[in-house]
Amino acid sequence: MAIKVYGSDFSIGTYRVLLCLAEKDIDFELITVHLASGEHKKPHMLARNPFGQIPAFEDGDIKLFESRAIAQYISRAYVDKGTCLINMDPKKAAVEAVWMEAEAHQFDRATTALMWELCMKRFLFGQSGDEDVVNAEEKKLVCVLDVYEARLSESKYLGGDSFSLADLFHTPMIKFLMGTQMKCVFDTRPHVSAWVADILSRLACVKVFGMPVY
Known part of the structure; x- marks a missing residue:
């Protein structure tokens, strides 16, 4: 039974899952959820994610929501496929976990409003971001x-010397912010800038952001 991802191109979380699947070279079926019509709040989607959010994920009899949890499942269930995204050494895994937490609790909180003001407002409504909020x-x-x-x-990477979920979780948000004035905030820090160039040039990233998600 094929893996199914229920998501949208307006969803950073959807892209986290797609990037993980691409890194693992796993086939899947992408089922678009139409946010504008409120499909994510309909009964058939609430049965997959009771919080009425996306993405949702199915792999046979396992059904998951929350993009970071989905990516961790994929990385463990398909550990022998594609890129190794989690470390089996407990000490190294703990370091990776620290930076996964940093993404969720520090980076994501610092960038979610920027994503809305600088990307989503412009794309959805043709509006400029609120300068006070952006600043x-x-x-x-x-x-x-x-x-x-x-x-x-x-x-070289946040979790250590090899690319891991700690880096992957950042990738979608960074990809979108690189098209905004926030690019200079990344570019003025040489190590951050090199890291960004590295993760955005990965084949999985090129594949995912080159594929239509409509």
Whole structure:
């Protein structure tokens, strides 16, 4: 039975799952959920994600939601396929886990409003972002990236010397922000800039962001 991903091109979480599947070279069926019509709140989607959000995921008899949990499942269930995205050494795995948590609790919080103001408002409504909000959120991002710059001066990737879920979880948000004025915030930090160039040039990233998700 084919893996099914229920998602949308307006969803950072959907892209996290697609990137993980691409890194693992796993075939899947993408089922588009139409957010504008409120499909994600309909009974058939609430049965897959009771919070009425996307993505949702099915692999045979296992049904999951929350993109980071889905990616961790894929990485463990298909550990022998494609790119190894999790470390089996407990100490190295713990370091990766720290930076996965940093993405969820530091980076994501610093960038979600920027994504809305600089990308989604323009794309969905043809509106410019609120400058006051953008300036306030940019300050938060600066603080986070200062920490990342220090970390990446010590290792090539956030979790260590090899690409992992700690890096992958950041990729969709970074991809979108690179098309905004926030690009300079990343570019002015040499280690962060090199890391961004590396993760965005990965074959999985090129494949996912080159494929239509409509």
